[in-house]
Amino acid sequence: MSQNIFLCSETVRPSTRWLDAFPEGVCHERRTLVTAARPGDVIWVESGRGDWLEDLGTLVRSLPGCHLVVVSMTPDGAEAVAVLDRGARAYCHALAVPSVFRDVELVVRHGGLWVGPELMTRVVGAAGRALAPHAEVPQALLSGREAEVVHEVVNGLSNKEIAAKLGITERTVKAHMGAIFEKLGVRDRLQLVLRLSEHGNVPLPVH
Incomplete structure (x- = not known):
């Protein structure tokens, strides 16, 4: 069964709203993510972690068959374009309500793109x-x-x-x-x- 995986670090953790949306969701650090992820999984990445944009492109290439979603505390149109350009399937607010997170998951699992109505x-x-x-x-x-x-x-x-x-x-x-x-x-x-x-x-x- 496919999973929702949040890319964690010492300073980055999923919001309580994300955890409410995906009670069965799991967290992995960068070093364990590639071996833990399977095709069909949705990988959630928070923006703003150093060279995260370059790392995003690397993740897309190293996780074929997975759907990468970027969450941001300050969503921005230019950043959304950069995210999609690097192969992510969605871009949304890191503090979105649980129903939005579930909508994002549904869209990307069906092959669509999500950046929210305004963006x-x-x-x-x-x-x-x-x-x-x-x-x-x-x-x-x-x-x-x-x-x-x-x-x-x-x-x-x-x-x-x-x-x-x-x-x-x-x-x-x-x-x-x-x-x-x-x-x-x-x-x-x-x-x-x-x-x-x-x-x-x-x-x-x-x-």
Whole structure:
């Protein structure tokens, strides 16, 4: 059975909220982690430990099949991008409530990425601006309204902001997002932006 493992040290320990979320979770120091972890385990790493970013990349390479999650006491958009760039699957607040920790676990175990709603919007906006010259909305696959929603996602707008701009309800935006994800074969906003940037070279699902 897969585990939740928190990377501990003399000064770093999981929060009581993390322990509440995962009563069966375990702690390992760096020296024992590689031998203790198995494919499918979720490895939780706290940011800010010296050269932790470089170490994160090493952990990703040395723990194939594991899902690495970074927790931070001061979540930051730039740090989130750096974390994902090094192969982690999620980034969240170190003092999140237990239900959020369990949601993060569920998302990464199913192959998704998690950086939280606010940071995700900021990260997607940054990615959208960087990839804008290459992004192409597949009009043949989407309805006119869905294409409008995609355009605003690439611009970094949240569901609430998209609803206000397009004059529709936030619930309707969520419904459009679900249809868009299904049609384009993606799991989240970041994958959506990346897929659009590749649209000219990567075939999209035909529905």
